[in-house]
Amino acid sequence: MTTPASFRKADVTRLVRALEAAGKSVTSVKIDPLGNVVANCGGPGATAGEDGPNPWDEVLSNDQEERPAAERH
Numbered sequence: 794m795t796t797p798a799s800f801r802k803a804d805v806t807r808l809v810r811a812l813e814a815a816g817k818s819v820t821s822v823k824i825d826p827l828g829n830v831v832a833n834c835g836g837p838g839a840t841a842g843e844d845g846p847n848p849w850d851e852v853l854s855n856d857q858e859e860r861p862a863a864e865r866h
Contacts, residue, residue: 799828800824800828800830804830805822805830808822808830808832809822809832812832812834817834818834818835819832819833819834820833820834820835821833
């Protein structure tokens with residue numbers, strides 16, 4: 794069995810600062826059992842991707858408004 798990768802607080806701090814410098818809003822940071830550090834971006838204050846907002850948001854929103862309340866999921 795291999796030893797999990799080690800990380801330090803400074804590693805996580807560098808990751809978060811780099812993402813924030815890139816204009817991302819970090820919502821959480823997780824360390825998996827193998828020692829990989831994973832940052833999740835998004836949530837309130839998050840910026841849209843370079844392509845802009847997802848075009849399906851408007852389509853799905855309109856679909857929900859047109860359907861009777863009993864059929865909505």
